[in-house]
Every structure is written in structure tokens, then in C-alpha cells.
Amino acid sequence: MTTINALEPAVRQSSRSRDGKRFEAILDAAEIVFANDGFNGASMREIAQRADVAQALIHYHFDTKEKLFEAMTARQANAINNARAAILAKLVSAESLPSLEAVVEALFRPTIETGKRLAKGGGGFSRILVSIANSHDPRDQQLTSRYYDPIALKFIDAFILIEPDLPRKDAVWAYMFSIGVGMTMMAQTGRSKRLSGGACDDGDIEDMLSEIIIYACGGIRALVNQKREANKP
């Protein structure tokens, strides 16, 4: 309580109620609209309309479209990655080594579960995730780096813990490729249904997830075996 100092700058920012009904409604609306139309295709007008607020209110809370996009991403990415980290920590701290299958499931399940929250015709946020992960835009790459690289490193470590013969370089490839496999599930384009005449439904999460785990673990083990044989003189 010193008396003299001139400015109290940060106060106005922190006194904004960030947990109001409208605040969350805007984030929810943003998630749906960004998922449907992408960052450039989405408009602040449509987000405001869907959230049932004035467009200016979005700017009051989030300033720019870009910052709104980051706030929406941060909210879901944190939820997803906290869940992933918790499952993974439990797995690697258990008495016996976890199975590769369990780790791969920990990699994907929280993303689908969280993505279901607002899902209308197919997981909202997980579709945004796919476009962020594949983008060349510095905005998106920075989001990936900030919100997803730390947890990625933990999964890479887990791969190596389970398969000590896997060189770190190949563990990184294993991670990248597995994420690629997961994209199939997260994008939910409906293509598998078209190609299979209906047999493969990318809306049936549990069916697809079990197939993905088989495929990804097979892929990772193939990398392990290849290196193992290469080291046999």
C-alpha cells in the first residue's frame, strides 16, 4: 500500500470477468465457426451472431480475431493436454512398463473426448487442430509449438522408455507419423465411408480408435525392428 506510485496498469485487464456466461458463449461460438470455415473463412459477424452478442463485445473481451483464435485454442488445448499428461504420468509411474498400446491410446483419446463437447455433425475443435497442425502460417505454427510441443516430447520419451532400442530420431518420426494417423480420425471428412461403401464410419470413434491403435503400434514396432536389425553386425 505504498502511496506515491503513479500507475497501476495491469489492474483493468485483470478485473475483467473472464468467466461470465457471454465470455464462454463467445468461445463456444468461435470454436464452431472456426471449425466450419477455418480462420480466414470465419467472420467475427457470424461468431457474434451465433454467440448472440454484439460484435463489439468480442473485441472488448478478446481484442482481435487472432487473439480470439488463440484464446479458443488455448482453452481446449490445455484441457486436452492436461488429460493426456495425467494419463501418461500414471502409465509411466506404474510398477511395470506400460504397453505401447496404452500410450498410443493416451495420445488420442483425450482429443476425441474433449472434441465431443460442442460437436454437432463432427468434432469441432479436433478439426481446428488438424488445420493448425498442418499449417504453414506462423500464427498456427506458434500455437503448435506453444501448446503441443511440450506434451509431444513427453510422448516421445515414453516411446523410448518402452522401446529402448529405438533411437531418438526414429522416436520423433514415430511420433510425427502417429499424429498423422490420428489426423484421419480428427478430420472426420467422411471419406472412409465413401471409399468403403459405408463399412468404415469415421464417426464411430471407438471402432476407428481401436483400428488406429493397431496400425500405429505396428508402425512404431516396425521402426524398432528395423533399427534392431541394422545394429546386428
Place this chain on the structure above:
Amino acid sequence: MTTINALEPAVRQSSRSRDGKRFEAILDAAEIVFANDGFNGASMREIAQRADVAQALIHYHFDTKEKLFEAMTARQANAINNARAAILAKLVSAESLPSLEAVVEALFRPTIETGKRLAKGGGGFSRILVSIANSHDPRDQQLTSRYYDPIALKFIDAFILIEPDLPRKDAVWAYMFSIGVGMTMMAQTGRSKRLSGGACDDGDIEDMLSEIIIYACGGIRALVNQKREANKP
């Protein structure tokens, strides 16, 4: 120099030279700009500027932005898929069955080779492909369906030819997941370099391709083995 007749309607359309220097320059420019900024982020102004033509000329040749996007996609997709079909036909018509590795290589190599043509800092068209393949936009899904579904079915057939124990449903999943793995290569975001401290360079096509073939074949064979065991009573 006939004097009287009023209109000569249909001629103007069909006499358009579709192979002129400027016509191709527009498609080349569109490829670069769409790759960098996405469909919604790209502007006709920037494409015109990069092609060094007037904006109106693009509309003269391609009418709308959407049709320009399709024309650009068609040009490269046809080149890629003709190459893929040729390699695949040769493989399956040979005396002995091809290896799974050879088929998977046929799946990916033409995309990278063709993508290299205009590549500046990383494969132009292959990046567009990634966003088309993961999009929910009807425009993109129609392009996938028109230009990529037919060849996809051929590769699925080849999987089954090589692995007769693989049910069609799982062959479709195998295809979808393998395409997902390939996305990692085509997106070229540079993330693997970040996660590996430089060891994994997604710009080194040959290195990445050899790792992808190992991983994808391992994944496909895991699906085969899983079904084989499930059928053993």
C-alpha cells in the same frame, strides 16, 4: 469482312488459347499463393501480381476464384495420379506379386516429385493437397472425391491383392491411415526438426520417405495379423 450478320456467339469461347504462356503463369502463381495462404486467405490480386497479369485476365480465363482453384488442382492431381496409376499398373501386372513396400512407395513418391516443380521453401501443391484432404468444405470434398477417390480404390485393391487375409474394411482403414502418415511428409511444417533438435528434417524427402515406408507397411501388416489371429478359432 461480311457486313450484315450480327453475332458470332460460340466461337469466342472455344477459340481461347488454353496453353498460352500467361495461362500457365496464372496457374503457377495460383499454386504458390493458394499453398501459402489457403483458399480463403489467398486473393486474386496477389495471384495476378505474382503472375504479372491484370486481375481481369484471371477472370477471363477461369471465371471465378473457385474455378481457378479447381483448374489448378486438376492440373497437378492429374499429373500425380497418372504417374501413380502407371507405376501401380506395372507393379500388379508383373510376374510375381509386388512387395507392400513398393506399393506404398508408389502411393507417395509421385506426389513429392510433382510437388517439387514450383517448390520454393517447401512443396507447393502437396501442401494444398493436405488442406483439401482434411477439409469439411464441400468444395474440397468434391475435389477429393473427383480426383483422388478413383486412384484410392486401386491402391486398396492392391493392398488386398498382396494381403488376401485383409478384409476390405480394414484395407480401407489401412489406406486412410497411410494417407495420414503421408500428410506428415506433405505438410512440411518443420515441426519434426523442432522436436528432434534438427535430426529429423522434413525437407529431406528421401530420408523421410524411407522411414514412412517402414512405418506404414508395419501398420498395414499389424492390421493383417490382427485379423488373421481373430479368425483362428
Place this chain on the structure above:
DNA sequence: GTCTATAGTTCGATAGAC
């Protein structure tokens, strides 16, 4: 906090001369 109204920009597309 939340609104209405609008400023200022950029975009896709077209008209019309050459």
C-alpha cells in the same frame, strides 16, 4: 459490460477501351 453505428480497408467480379 454491452450495445448501435460506422469508419476504413480489402475483396471478387465486371464494364469497356484497345
Place this chain on the structure above:
DNA sequence: GTCTATCGAACTATAGAC
């Protein structure tokens, strides 16, 4: 075919009342 010039619509962001 190719250009210049421009229209009308849509967008992000802000000003200012309550």
C-alpha cells in the same frame, strides 16, 4: 487476349452512448 478503372459487398476494428 489483355488492360485500366471501378462497383458493390463483406470484412475487422473502433467510437461513443448507456
